[in-house]
Amino acid sequence: MVSFSAVAKRYPGGLTALHDATFSIDAGELVFVTGRSGAGKSTLLKLIPAIERPTTGTVIVGGQNVGALKRSAVPYLRRNIGLVFQDQKLLYDRSVYDNVVLPLAFSGHSPREATRRARAALDKVGLLGRERANPIQLSGGEQQRLAIARAVVNRPAILIADEPTANLDAESALRIAEIFIAFHQVGVTVLIATHDETLVERYGRRVLQVEAGRVSELTRS
Amino acid sequence: MKTWVRQHRQAFVSALARLRRTTSLFSVFVIGVALSLPAGGYALLAGLSDVAARITPEPQVSVFLTTEAAEEDTKATLAALKADVRVASVQFVPRESALKSLAEVQGMREVIDALGANPLPDAFLVRLKEPAEEAFVAKAAGLPGVAHVQADTAWAARLAALTGIARLVVWALAAVLGAGLVAVTFNTIGLQVLTQREEIEVLKLIGATDAFIHRPFYYLGLLQGLMGGLVALAIVWVGLALLNTEAAPLAASYGSDFRFPGLTPGDAAAIAIFAALIGWLGAYLSVRRRLAEAEPGRK
Numbered sequence: 001m002v003s004f005s006a007v008a009k010r011y012p013g014g015l016t017a018l019h020d021a022t023f024s025i026d027a028g029e030l031v032f033v034t035g036r037s038g039a040g041k042s043t044l045l046k047l048i049p050a051i052e053r054p055t056t057g058t059v060i061v062g063g064q065n066v067g068a069l070k071r072s073a074v075p076y077l078r079r080n081i082g083l084v085f086q087d088q089k090l091l092y093d094r095s096v097y098d099n100v101v102l103p104l105a106f107s108g109h110s111p112r113e114a115t116r117r118a119r120a121a122l123d124k125v126g127l128l129g130r131e132r133a134n135p136i137q138l139s140g141g142e143q144q145r146l147a148i149a150r151a152v153v154n155r156p157a158i159l160i161a162d163e164p165t166a167n168l169d170a171e172s173a174l175r176i177a178e179i180f181i182a183f184h185q186v187g188v189t190v191l192i193a194t195h196d197e198t199l200v201e202r203y204g205r206r207v208l209q210v211e212a213g214r215v216s217e218l219t220r221s
Numbered sequence: 222m223k224t225w226v227r228q229h230r231q232a233f234v235s236a237l238a239r240l241r242r243t244t245s246l247f248s249v250f251v252i253g254v255a256l257s258l259p260a261g262g263y264a265l266l267a268g269l270s271d272v273a274a275r276i277t278p279e280p281q282v283s284v285f286l287t288t289e290a291a292e293e294d295t296k297a298t299l300a301a302l303k304a305d306v307r308v309a310s311v312q313f314v315p316r317e318s319a320l321k322s323l324a325e326v327q328g329m330r331e332v333i334d335a336l337g338a339n340p341l342p343d344a345f346l347v348r349l350k351e352p353a354e355e356a357f358v359a360k361a362a363g364l365p366g367v368a369h370v371q372a373d374t375a376w377a378a379r380l381a382a383l384t385g386i387a388r389l390v391v392w393a394l395a396a397v398l399g400a401g402l403v404a405v406t407f408n409t410i411g412l413q414v415l416t417q418r419e420e421i422e423v424l425k426l427i428g429a430t431d432a433f434i435h436r437p438f439y440y441l442g443l444l445q446g447l448m449g450g451l452v453a454l455a456i457v458w459v460g461l462a463l464l465n466t467e468a469a470p471l472a473a474s475y476g477s478d479f480r481f482p483g484l485t486p487g488d489a490a491a492i493a494i495f496a497a498l499i500g501w502l503g504a505y506l507s508v509r510r511r512l513a514e515a516e517p518g519r520k
Contacts, residue, residue, distance in 0.1 A: 051426070072431070079428035089423050103427040105231060108224040150427065 001027040001158065001189045002048060004215070007057035009043050017043035021057070021215040023208060025191065027157070030184040032200050033193040034218070035210035041193040044210060045160050048191070049081045050074045062157065079107060082151030082188075084161035088143050090135040096122070096146055097131035103154045121149040125179055141172030148179055158189045165196050177203060228433060236440035239413060240448070248409040248445055252402050252496060253452025259395035260484070260492050261457045266391060267488070268481035270384050280349035280372075284361050287368040288316075288342045294366030295343060301364050302347055307357055312346040319344060342368060399499050402449070406442050406503025413438065414511040421512065431512065438508045439501060446500020450493035457484060 003024040010016045017040045025031050033041050046052040047059050050066045059066040064077060090099050100121055104114040122128045125145035127138075135143055144164055151159060161180065165173035177199050184190045194200065200207055207218040239245060284302070286295060295313075302311045319341040324330050349357060361370045414421065424434050465480045472479040484492070 049426070075425070075428045075430045077428075078426065083426055089419075089426065091420055091423060102424070106228060106429050106433045110223075111227075154428070 001025055001029070001062060002191075003058075003060040004044075004047075005058045005060075007047065007054045007059055009040075009047065009052060009213075010055045017213055018047075018054075018210075018215070019213045023215060023217065025189060027189055028184070028187045030181070030190045030203070030205055031192070032204045032207045033191060033210060034195060034197075034200055034207055035193075036195065039210045040213040040215075041210050042162050043213075044208075044215065045162050045191060045193055048158070048160060049078045049083060079103070079154055080156050080158065082148075082154070082156040082159040084144070084147050084151045084159070084164050086163035086166050088135075088147040090143060090147060090150075092134065092136050094135075095131060096127060096133050096135060096138070099135060099146060100149045100153050103150060107154055117153050117155075118149075121153040122146075124152065124182070125149045126175075139172070141168050141175060144168065144172070144176050145179065148176070152183060152188075156188070158191070159183055161190075161192045163194055164192065165194060165199060170198075173199065229436065232433075232436035233440050235437040236444055239437065239441050240444050245409060245413075245441065245445055248405055249448040249452060251405055252446060252449025252500070253456060255398045255402055255405075256449060256453035256492065256496055257456035257460070259391050259398060260453045261460055262387070262391040262394060263488070263492075264457050264461055264484050265481060266384060266388055267484070269387075271482060280351060282347045282349060282357060282361065283371045284345040284347060284364070284367055285369045285371070286343045286345075286366045288340075290343065290366030290368075298364040298366055299345065302345060302361070305357070305360070307349050307351065309348045309350045311348075314344045314346055316341045316343050395495075399495070402446070402496075402499045403503040403506070406445060406500050407507040409445065410438050410442055410504045410507040411511050413441065414508065418514075434512060435508050438504050442500040442502075442504020442507075443497050444500070446503075447493055447497040449500065450496025453496065454484070454489050454492060 004021045007018060007021040008016065009018040021044065033044060035041050043052060047054055047066065048061055050069055054067045057067075061077065062080060064073075066077070069077060091102070094102075097118060101114050101118040104117060109117065119128060119131075122131065125148050127142065127145055127149060130138070130142070135146060138146060148161075148164070151161075159180065164180070165176050168176065173196065180190050180192060181203055192199075209216050209218040240249075284298065286298065299311065299313065302308055316339055320333065320339045323341065324333050347357075347361070355372070358370045358372055361367060421434055461481050461483050469480070
């Protein structure tokens with residue numbers, strides 16, 4: 001599903017965020033990416049939906065070479081990848097429902113189907129009934145769940161979350177984690193970048209450790 | 222196809238919502254005022270051109286004889302004029318008849334009485350087949366007893382030439398203001414893109430194509446231009462109505478019912494379409510430039 005081969009990423013300022021990263025993730029896997037802040041976790045995740053392009057090496061996602069992908073093809077790659085960010089990236093001038101239905105506006109679904117999918121996604125994250133609310137009225141945990149609903153409404157094959165539980169209390173973090181596990185259990189490939197050791201201890205089947213831009217497999221007993 | 226239509230409808234509705242914002246309405250007003258100048262100039266010129274076309278007579282030349290011209294000279298000149306292939310007709314106007322006509326002009330009777338003698342010469346009114354006055358005037362001036370030859374259509378030609386220059390000025394004004402309005406739209410749409418940068422970034426992250434993101438801005442530019450064009454037409458319409466009200470007594474004093482006719486529906490449609498295209502072009506240039514800056518991952 002996702003394959004990195006000798007991938008390096010250097011930013012224009014000269015900072016090398018990733019060195020010679022080689023690993024692969026099979027379809028349906030749940031993988032945690034751990035490491036300190038600034039270690040290169042976010043860069044690694046950004047290379048998958050072509051937010052960043054590798055400087056050298058090859059990133060293959062769903063059989064497509066992301067580095068060689070034309071700019072016009074990137075949106076279609078991203079429609080198959082659900083993205084959840086630490087800062088949620090919600091639109092606060094729109095309702096909860098409008099935020100969730102947004103990815104369906106350009107994917108060719110009829111309004112009826114879009115409504116059905118949006119409600120189903122909100123149901124999965126426990127926000128059904130809050131459609132008319134403004135995201136600003138939601139708690140931090142609820143906002144993160146809303147971001148997850150938006151990420152999964154298009155039924156992506158891959159779900160990527162960058163520090164989704166940061167700034168959340170333990171209970172909210174656990175609830176968010178349970179949602180990701182639920183998607184993993186129905187066959188979605190899930191990648192979660194986190195430095196929350198509790199989360200990794202509890203659910204971490206496979207862990208990629210990023211330290212100073214170098215990726216290694218963390219063997220767990 | 223249904224999806225395409227739905228997305229365009231969404232983009233159009235989104236553009237309408239954005240148009241209601243103060244900056245967009247202000248831009249509409251700016252576009253309207255700026256476009257009203259060339260549009261108004263065009264409307265005035267259309268009226269003047271119409272007048273010039275109506276009052277330009279057939280090519281006519283007045284050949285004045287000297288007051289001392291002998292009868293033989295008069296006959297010889299008449300014969301020469303009639304023999305000229307360029308001449309359609311010749312009318313002899315005796316000096317007595319000319320004096321009588323002049324005396325009928327208000328206020329001239331007293332002047333003529335004060336002169337005592339008839340100062341006017343005999344003259345020929347020559348109608349030409351084609352407007353080739355200059356060559357004819359040169360030849361007529363050399364005929365026996367001729368004192369002066371005047372091409373009566375020269376002033377009309379000058380008016381036509383002036384109208385042509387004014388038309389050129391109007392087109393140049395339209396081009397310069399058009400370029401200015403592209404810049405106005407460029408900035409307005411650019412501001413809209415900047416204020417919606419976060420939304421654009423999110424849209425890009427969740428897989429929206431460039432076309433989907435660009436479309437509302439193109440519609441916004443188009444609508445802004447179109448509304449500006451309609452404002453310009455309204456300004457021209459009101460301006461001409463006021464001008465006609467003020468000009469009516471002046472025209473009446475010349476025994477005319479002249480009115481500036483205003484823009485034809487075709488002209489009005491052309492101005493509105495021109496304005497809409499200007500708006501679209503400004504939006505196109507702005508979106509192409511600004512949206513690249515809103516790419517996720519770019520700071």
